[in-house]
Amino acid sequence: MLKFSGEVLQGKEGDPIDFSVLDRLAGEIAALHQQGVQIAVVIGGGNIWRYRDNSAESLPRVQSDFMGMMATVMNGVALHASLERAKIPARVFSALGGMDVVEPYVRAKVLHHLEKGRVVICVGGTGHPYFTTDSAAALRGLELQCNILLKATKVDGVYDRDPVKDSSAQRYETIRFQEVLEKRLAFMDSTASSLCWEGGLEVLVFDLMKPGNLSAAVQGLPVGTRVHV
Numbered sequence: 643m644l645k646f647s648g649e650v651l652q653g654k655e656g657d658p659i660d661f662s663v664l665d666r667l668a669g670e671i672a673a674l675h676q677q678g679v680q681i682a683v684v685i686g687g688g689n690i691w692r693y694r695d696n697s698a699e700s701l702p703r704v705q706s707d708f709m710g711m712m713a714t715v716m717n718g719v720a721l722h723a724s725l726e727r728a729k730i731p732a733r734v735f736s737a738l739g740g741m742d743v744v745e746p747y748v749r750a751k752v753l754h755h756l757e758k759g760r761v762v763i764c765v766g767g768t769g770h771p772y773f774t775t776d777s778a779a780a781l782r783g784l785e786l787q788c789n790i791l792l793k794a795t796k797v798d799g800v801y802d803r804d805p806v807k808d809s810s811a812q813r814y815e816t817i818r819f820q821e822v823l824e825k826r827l828a829f830m831d832s833t834a835s836s837l838c839w840e841g842g843l844e845v846l847v848f849d850l851m852k853p854g855n856l857s858a859a860v861q862g863l864p865v866g867t868r869v870h871v
Contacts, residue, residue: 643682643786643843644671645779646794646850648689648717658689659720668724670856671761675730679860680756682786683763684779685721687713707771711738714775718765719743725761732761737769737778749785756786776830780837791843792859793830794850799867800829816868829869838869845869 646667653660674681688695690713693706701709718734725732733755736744744765745751752762767778776793783791800822803811819839823832829847838845848859848866858865 643684643779643783643788643791644794644856645684645686645776645791647686647775648692648713649686650689650794650796650850651685651717651720652689659717661720661724664720664724665727666853667850667856668721668728668730670853671725672728672730673857674860675759675761678759680759681761682752682756682782682788683718683721683761684775684782685714685717685763685765686775687711687715687717689713690716704771707767707773708738711765711767711769714765714767715741715744718763721763730761731759732763734763734765737764737766752786762786774831774834776834777837780830780834780841780843783843784837784841788843791838791845792856793845793847794856794859795829795847796849796851797829797847798849798852798865800827800847800869802827814867815864816870819869819871822869829867835869839871842871844871 651659651664687710691709715736722732722734734744735747735752737747739746755762764782767775779791799813801811801813805811819835822835846859846866846868848855855865
């Protein structure tokens with residue numbers, strides 16, 4: 643299970659999607675696919691809409707969260723188009739119904755496409771407000787029996803403090819979920835961490851912006867931080 647945030651796709655000039663970044667990521671996914679790796683992807687929507695960035699507005703939380711879920715659909719459709727250009731078979735499955743451009747998320751159908759060698763892109767979050775796309779990635783990762791959740795970010799791992807705000811922050815090479823929750827390390831939300839802990843789904847947090855890191859992560863090479871039971 644590969645999970646990356648919408649911010650990863652955001653252009654430097656404020657454009658929602660930098661298509662050069664999207665195509666590079668699609669190329670790295672394509673390379674893994676050609677090696678026979680089964681790949682499921684969950685994408686965030688923060689490059690387009692996110693509640694916490696707009697919480698001062700008058701829009702209620704529930705409606706705002708649904709807008710965020712719809713933003714993930716847009717990102718998923720864009721990634722699907724990039725994969726198609728790379729000649730990689732892919733399908734987009736959404737937890738939100740009523741859209742002709744994607745298929746409804748049905749676990750058995752998604753597993754079938756994975757077994758047939760297709761990349762599956764899961765969008766629409768969990769389909770419910772108050773849950774992040776990290777929680778959606780943890781849920782889908784467990785449902786689809788993934789052996790690891792690759793949480794791809796703009797940071798090269800889990801730190802004891804925010805490395806952007808504190809240059810003395812120390813990066814963990816490995817850390818347990820229990821310690822993550824006790825120390826309130828916010829590399830993903832506590833609901834997602836608890837789901838992975840209880841389900842025994844290991845998480846690897848790594849820097850997606852460095853070319854080659856995704857391949858290295860899949861190969862088990864020492865990149866990022868491993869979070870385990």
